[in-house]
Amino acid sequence: MEDLVRIRDLTVRFHTYEGVVYAIDDLDLDIRQGETLGIVGETGSGKTMTALAILRLIPYPGRIESGSIVFFDKGLRSELELLKLSEDKMRSIRGCKISMVFQEPGSALNPVYTIGDQISEVYLLHQRQELGRQAKRRIDSLLGNGGTLAASIKRPFWRWQSRLYNKIAEGSNPLEPRILSHIPLFRRLLWRLKDEAGLLTVSMLKDVEIPDPDRVAGRYPHELSGGMKQRAVIAMALACSPELLIADEPTTSLDVTIQAQMLELFRRIKADRGASVLFITHNLGVAAEVCDRVAVMYAGRLCEVAGVEEIFLHPMHPYTKALLEAVPMPGKELQTIPGALADAFNPPPGCRFHPRCPSAMPTCQHERPKLKEVAKDHMVACYLY
Amino acid sequence: MELRSYIIRRVLLLIPVLIGVTLFIFGITMLFPPAQRATLYVTNMRQLSDLPAIIQKYGLDKPFFVQYGTWLNQVLHGNLGWSRAISMPVAQAIPHLLPATLELAIFAVPLIVLVGIFLGTKAATHKDKPLDHGTRVVAILGWSLPSFWLGLVLMMIFYGYFSGLLPPGRLGVQMDILVDSAAFIRYTHINTIDAILNLNGPVLLDALRHLILPVMTLSVINMAFIMRLMRSSMLESLGKGYILTARAKGLAEKVVVNKHARRNALIPVITVSGYLFAGLASGAVITETIFSFKGIGWWAWQAAVMLDIPSVLAFALFTATLFVVINLLVDILYTRVDPRVRLGGAVQ
Numbered sequence: 001m002e003d004l005v006r007i008r009d010l011t012v013r014f015h016t017y018e019g020v021v022y023a024i025d026d027l028d029l030d031i032r033q034g035e036t037l038g039i040v041g042e043t044g045s046g047k048t049m050t051a052l053a054i055l056r057l058i059p060y061p062g063r064i065e066s067g068s069i070v071f072f073d074k075g076l077r078s079e080l081e082l083l084k085l086s087e088d089k090m091r092s093i094r095g096c097k098i099s100m101v102f103q104e105p106g107s108a109l110n111p112v113y114t115i116g117d118q119i120s121e122v123y124l125l126h127q128r129q130e131l132g133r134q135a136k137r138r139i140d141s142l143l144g145n146g147g148t149l150a151a152s153i154k155r156p157f158w159r160w161q162s163r164l165y166n167k168i169a170e171g172s173n174p175l176e177p178r179i180l181s182h183i184p185l186f187r188r189l190l191w192r193l194k195d196e197a198g199l200l201t202v203s204m205l206k207d208v209e210i211p212d213p214d215r216v217a218g219r220y221p222h223e224l225s226g227g228m229k230q231r232a233v234i235a236m237a238l239a240c241s242p243e244l245l246i247a248d249e250p251t252t253s254l255d256v257t258i259q260a261q262m263l264e265l266f267r268r269i270k271a272d273r274g275a276s277v278l279f280i281t282h283n284l285g286v287a288a289e290v291c292d293r294v295a296v297m298y299a300g301r302l303c304e305v306a307g308v309e310e311i312f313l314h315p316m317h318p319y320t321k322a323l324l325e326a327v328p329m330p331g332k333e334l335q336t337i338p339g340a341l342a343d344a345f346n347p348p349p350g351c352r353f354h355p356r357c358p359s360a361m362p363t364c365q366h367e368r369p370k371l372k373e374v375a376k377d378h379m380v381a382c383y384l385y
Numbered sequence: 386m387e388l389r390s391y392i393i394r395r396v397l398l399l400i401p402v403l404i405g406v407t408l409f410i411f412g413i414t415m416l417f418p419p420a421q422r423a424t425l426y427v428t429n430m431r432q433l434s435d436l437p438a439i440i441q442k443y444g445l446d447k448p449f450f451v452q453y454g455t456w457l458n459q460v461l462h463g464n465l466g467w468s469r470a471i472s473m474p475v476a477q478a479i480p481h482l483l484p485a486t487l488e489l490a491i492f493a494v495p496l497i498v499l500v501g502i503f504l505g506t507k508a509a510t511h512k513d514k515p516l517d518h519g520t521r522v523v524a525i526l527g528w529s530l531p532s533f534w535l536g537l538v539l540m541m542i543f544y545g546y547f548s549g550l551l552p553p554g555r556l557g558v559q560m561d562i563l564v565d566s567a568a569f570i571r572y573t574h575i576n577t578i579d580a581i582l583n584l585n586g587p588v589l590l591d592a593l594r595h596l597i598l599p600v601m602t603l604s605v606i607n608m609a610f611i612m613r614l615m616r617s618s619m620l621e622s623l624g625k626g627y628i629l630t631a632r633a634k635g636l637a638e639k640v641v642v643n644k645h646a647r648r649n650a651l652i653p654v655i656t657v658s659g660y661l662f663a664g665l666a667s668g669a670v671i672t673e674t675i676f677s678f679k680g681i682g683w684w685a686w687q688a689a690v691m692l693d694i695p696s697v698l699a700f701a702l703f704t705a706t707l708f709v710v711i712n713l714l715v716d717i718l719y720t721r722v723d724p725r726v727r728l729g730g731a732v733q
Contacts, residue, residue: 057632095635102633107626111725112648122634220724236634 003072004244004276005031005054010067012049012058012300019345023049023062025300028371031244033074036270036277038291038308040284040323042341046300047280051246054278055098056082056090073097074243096126099237100246104253105229109221115232116217119204120197122239127200128193132168135192139165165192200239208235208265227258231265238269245269246278251286263289284327288312293377296320299342299352302371306378316380318357351382359384388717391728395713399706406705407698411453414694419445425469425692456698466695470687475699478684484574485555486673486680490665491575492596493603498658501608502651505615509623509650510642520612527609536602536675543598551598553676560591599676603669607661615654622650652723659715660708667704 007029014021024046031037039047052058054069069082071093082090102108110118123131139162143155167174168190180186198217205213208231221229230250237245247266251259267290270277281287287294288308295305296319304317315321325335339356342348348355354364363383371381414422423439426432432439440446444455459466465475473481508520543551556564556576563569563585564576572582577596580589622628623646631645632638668682677683681700688696719726 055633057629059629091635091637093635094633100633102626102630104626108630110627110631110645110649112723113645121636125635222725233630236630 002033003030004033004074005072006068006070007050007054008068008070010050010053010069011065012046012053012062013065014062016061021062021344022300022347023344024053025347027067027300027302029295029302029305031276031278032293033072034270034274034276035292036266036279036290038279038281038287038294039297040281040287040294041297042282044299044341044344045297047282047297048248049300050297051100051248051278051280054082054244054246055094055100056085057094071098071244092126095122095237095242096240097242098244098246099240099242100248101230101233101237101250103249105226105233106221106253108233109229111221113220114217115205115219115221115224116198116201119201119217119232119236119239120194122236123197123200124193126240127197129169129171131193131196131200132165132170134196136162136165136169138192138196161189161192164189168193201235204235204239205232208232208238208269210235226254227261230254230258230262234262234265234269238273241273242275244276244278246280248280249282250279252281252283259286266290284312284323296323299344299347301352302379302381303353304378304380304382305371306375310375310378314375314378316374316378316385317353317382318359318384319353322356322358387728392713392717395709395716399709402709403702403705406701407457408453410698410701411456412449414697415449415452422694425694460702465699468684468688468693468696468699470691470693470696471684475695478696479681479699479703481574482679482681482684484576484680485678486666486668486682488555488575488577488592488596489599489603489669489673489678489680490662492577492600493607493665493669494658494662496600497604497607497611497661498654500604501611502615502647502654504608505612505654506619506642506647506650508612508616509619512620517616520616524609524613527605528613530606532602532606532669532671533675535605536598536672539598539602540675551594553595553598553678555592555595555678556588557591557595560588564588595676595678599669599672599678602672602675603665611654611657611661614657615650618653619646619650622646625649648722652719655718655722656715659711659718663704663708663711666711667707668700 007027010024010027010029011022012024014023027046027050029037029050039050041047049058049062053064056064058064064083067083071080071082072078073080075097080093082093085093109115139158142151143158143162164177164180168177177190180189202213202217205216210216210228210231216224216228216232221232224232234250250266251262254262263286266277266279269275277290279287279291291308293305293307294311296303296311296317298319304311304315304320306314306316311320312324315324319337322335322337326337328334337356342352342355348365350366351357351360351364351369354360357364361383367383369381369383371379372385373379374385419440420436422445423436423443424433426439426443427436444452447455463476467473468475468478471478471482504520508517511517539551540553544553555561564571564579569579569583569585569588572579576592577589580586580592623642625646628641628646631641636645666681668680668685670682670686672678673680673682674686681703684696685700687693688700716728720728
């Protein structure tokens with residue numbers, strides 16, 4: 001399978017008053033076309049930062065210090081170095097080719113705008129031309145029929161509207177609609193774009209299995225349940241059929257029955273659309289459920305990457321083993337990992353897991369293990385192998 | 386329907402508020418002994434020897450609630466008493482003086498609120514950068530300048546040093562005469578608006594010339610407050626999850642700030658702006674007095690100095706009513722800005 005995103009030597013640091021936080025340290029990771037890659041790790045292991053780095057949305061005072069993130073654009077058949085793109089170009093990728101679903105559906109939606117408005121926004125931003133084409137088609141059909149008096153009076157107006165929307169459909173930022181969209185009252189003349197976006201929104205809401213999508217589109221976030229909000233957020237992320245969907249713990253804040261529905265939804269989305277999914281979770285059960293491959297992160301570094309069956313049946317890295325031991329099972333005493341998560345300001349030298357590792361060797365204390373392929377499609381960063 | 390019943394409920398609530406306010410102020414005036422209050426009714430020296438007769442005549446030695454009842458009865462019949470401060474019935478004084486105060490508020494409030502919101506937003510988006518520090522210095526300066534001092538200094542510079550460039554009062558002598566003549570129709574008694582309606586350029590310019598300094602004095606102080614409030618509220622809004630969502634959608638930073646963050650950040654600013662307008666419309670006492678801008682605030686000052694009790698009571702009634710009404714308007718405005726707010730309920 002070909003790669004969709006190739007991350008190399010990615011380093012993200014936060015320069016705070018207390019010191020430098022090593023959020024991500026020399027990370028190499030590939031996301032392949034059409035797969036679901038899970039990133040698993042404890043809180044603070046750099047899972048979310050990896051996702052935000054791909055979108056170049058690392059919050060201040062964080063910074064991507066070095067590395068490269070190459071994105072293979074299927075539509076354009078070209079390679080894009082995301083870290084070198086201009087901000088404008090990057091914006092055209094966010095929400096369009098790569099989109100993200102956040103952990104808390106409650107705070108991810110703006111409380112003062114309706115669900116419909118917030119999803120339409122994505123269409124109006126990224127698919128303006130397509131919307132213009134649709135609007136023009138609709139006006140042309142109005143022009144075509146009707147010989148009534150009212151229709152003949154409105155005809156010149158429709159003709160002008162048809163020309164206007166045609167300009168939008170042709171793209172290249174034409175002057176007339178650009179001027180109109182800046183003048184408060186005249187902006188209304190472009191209402192058909194909004195209408196078309198609204199129609200797409202409703203069909204998108206239907207796609208994520210929201211009952212009664214017409215009504216829900218007009219609702220405000222606080223009027224919906226947590227599961228519905230998360231579906232709306234997913235609808236927003238899928239609006240432009242992205243090539244990569246990043247899901248940052250999308251089920252963590254939902255209760256278990258809704259979680260199961262949501263995982264089912266993700267599986268279906270992937271099957272229907274063939275998009276790649278980067279699924280971030282701290283729940284191994286969830287990872288086993290939806291992922292094709294799993295990457296395990298610890299303290300900003302990658303420990304192990306392998307196919308989902310491989311990693312659950314033959315875990316190699318001591319941290320992965322410890323994590324799997326720590327999954328609660330009936331009739332078995334719960335194992336914990338001794339020690340605490342590495343200090344973000346002063347991470348241990350060498351392998352970051354060595355202070356907690358049962359099989360640590362002298363080399364582990366001062367030399368960083370490299371990620372190497374020890375079996376087919378199974379990479380581990382550990383001196384045991 | 387929900388809106389109308391809410392308005393009716395809130396207006397009914399005004400009655401106990403007004404009774405409470407007047408009881409309080411009436412109670413304070415009752416602290417003076419009857420003889421002292423009787424002197425306030427004296428119009429010539431001969432009456433001074435006959436204070437008991439005055440006390441008898443106006444019932445000044447009757448129990449508190451009887452006197453309050455008498456006053457309330459008079460008020461309900463439209464008689465608010467005689468204002469000695471400006472020598473006219475109180476009921477006429479308010480419509481006579483309100484246009485000046487409103488004129489001040491109409492110019493000052495939009496300036497304060499719009500510039501405050503603009504600078505507050507800029508400070509928040511440039512957090513810890515020079516622009517943020519700059520606005521902070523200006524805000525602290527503005528906030529810590531007392532308005533009587535700032536007003537006097539401005540007057541010393543623009544009226545004293547530049548000999549009469551920006552004079553106090555509402556209009557120059559010539560314009561005052563012109564405005565009262567038959568050639569000039571007083572639609573609203575707000576000079577600038579009347580000048581525009583009469584298409585009279587010189588009056589408009591003269592009115593604006595007199596407005597600059599008081600509006601400036603009011604703005605500098607209040608703007609600092611709105612600006613700081615907007616900044617903190619905007620910073621809070623910018624840290625919310627939906628801002629990250631908006632950025633992840635690919636929206637330009639300008640849209641993220643002006644559409645997604647600002648609307649949420651405006652909610653506390655609306656409350657404060659409402660009170661600000663109520664405060665200014667019920668008279669900027671110090672500013673109006675310094676610039677002898679004869680409005681409600683100037684009258685309140687005169688009344689307080691001259692122990693003009695009917696005027697002080699009327700001023701209290703007016704202010705309380707204004708605050709309740711503005712509060713109502715702010716509540717209604719809330720529901721327009723934040724859909725989570727329901728009239729008569731709390732945020733869900």
